[in-house]
Amino acid sequence: MRIGIDCRILRQGQVTGIxxxxxxxxxxxxxLETKHEFVFFDGPKGGVPFWSNHVSYAKQIEKARLDLFHGPANTSPFFYKGKSIVTIHDLAIYKHPEWFPRGQWLATKVVVPNSIRKADRIIVPSEATKRDVQELFGIRDxxxxxxxxxxxxRFFEKSAISDDKFQISKKYILFVGxxxxxxNLKRVIEAYEGLPAGLRNEYELWVAGKKMENVKIKMQNDNAKSKIRFLGYVPDSELPxxxxxxxxxxxxxxxEGFGLPVLEAMAGGTPTICSKQIVGNFKFQISNDKSEPFIAVDPESVEDLKxxxxxxxxxxxxAKQMGQKGVEMARRFTWERAARETMRVYEENWSK
Structure with missing residues (x-):
């Protein structure tokens, strides 16, 4: 089988998310040990975006004479008519359009729906995203x-942190995203501000992540402001x-469509607090006893988080028990397994 995979998104140079x-x-x-052949596309460069991404790119793919094309980043070219698989990571923009003020009209109204409906199979990272695909697009199970x-x-391997860069003076609570x-950073900050003064004096709150244009960060507690550090974007190599x-x-x-940062933190033995929905994505039952590798909270409750x-x-x-259990849980999630299961989907659809 000759399998094409859309790798255009790698041109962005980012190593997070999709x-x-x-x-x-x-x-x-x-x-993988396989007789199948892979063709990795980075797509046409330049030109009018829609024409380049959906007309020129479709022609480029068709010339490759594929048996199957995989769009792993929520879409496939609009005018591609061959056998296809698409990975849908989440449908947040449909469930909560208020979070996306720019709307992304063409993608949400045309490209994504077209990619889903014409796909021979759809890959999703969790049961939650599966339910959303079924609910919003009427796709059969x-x-x-x-x-x-x-x-x-690398997230399981012991890693040091640059004292020169981060200037560590105290222990810290970490948020990455x-x-x-x-x-939900707003409630993380509110929960931190509500901690007893003794804990705030002992632990800073570190926030690592790129700020989006529509996000305004407010802090109510003047005493806590000096203990909250905004690190900005942190290179992937420094995250472990x-x-x-x-x-x-x-x-x-x-x-969340999945919630990978939670597993990455657990892999290093760090006790983790996350929302109940993310735990559900990992197919875990919540029993709230001390053997859990996490504490699952209601994400809308500042009190719960605090x-x-x-x-x-x-x-x-x-904290020690959570760290140990977290490593065990994270080891169940490997990219090798994900690749093998994806290959199984390719082969099932090739044989039809």
Whole structure:
């Protein structure tokens, strides 16, 4: 079988989010022992965007004489008519359009719906995204394959943190993510501001991530302001050390297609607080006992989040147990497994 994979998104040079998925998946697919042939496309460059991405690109793909084309970044070219698979990472823009003031009309109204409806199979990272695809587009159950993402091995390896760059003076609570409404940083800050003064004096709050234009960050507690550090974008190579040296990682996102940063933090043994929806994405039952590798919270409750922080920071034995359990849980999610399951989807559709 001759399989084409859309790698245009890798031109952005980013190694987070969807580019991270494409980079890791293609890397592991290359390692599989298979007689199938891969063609990795970076698409035409220049020109009018719609024509280049959907007309010229479709012609380029057709010339490659593929048996199957995979669009791993939510879309496939509008005018491509061959057999295709598309990965839908999440449908946040449909569920919460208020988080996306620019709207992305062409993608949401035309390109994504077209890609979903014409696809022979749809890959999603979680049952939550599967439900959204079914609810919004009426796709039948057997057309959707749930394939969880993986954690890179480097997140399990012990990593140092640059004292010169980060100027560590105190222990810290860590938040990592693009600073956009659904990541829920507002409530993380409110929860931190509500911690007892003794804990705020002992632990700073570090916020790592690129700020989006429509996000306004407000802090009410003047005493806490000096203890909240905005690091901006942190290179991917520095994330393992940043995770591993944190006292606790907090990620109470309001909506996630999967929630990979939670597993990346767990891989380094860092106790983690996350939203209940993310835990559901990992197919875990929540029992709230001390053997859990995380504390799952209601992401809309500042009180819930504050109490979870107090619980972890005030109980070193619990933090240690969570760290150990977290590593065990993260090891279940590998990119090799994701690649093998994706290949199985390719082969099932090739044989039809």
């Amino acid at each position: 580019p991270n998925y494409v980079r890791n998946l293609t890397s592991e697919l290359k390692k 057997e057309k959707i394959a749930v394939i969880a993402e993986g954690v890179e091995s 693009t600073l956009e409404p659904r990541k 050390g940043l995770y591993q040296n944190a006292a606790v990682f907090v990620y109470p996102s309001l909506y 109490n979870a922080m107090k619980r972890v920071l005030g109980d070193s034995q619990l």
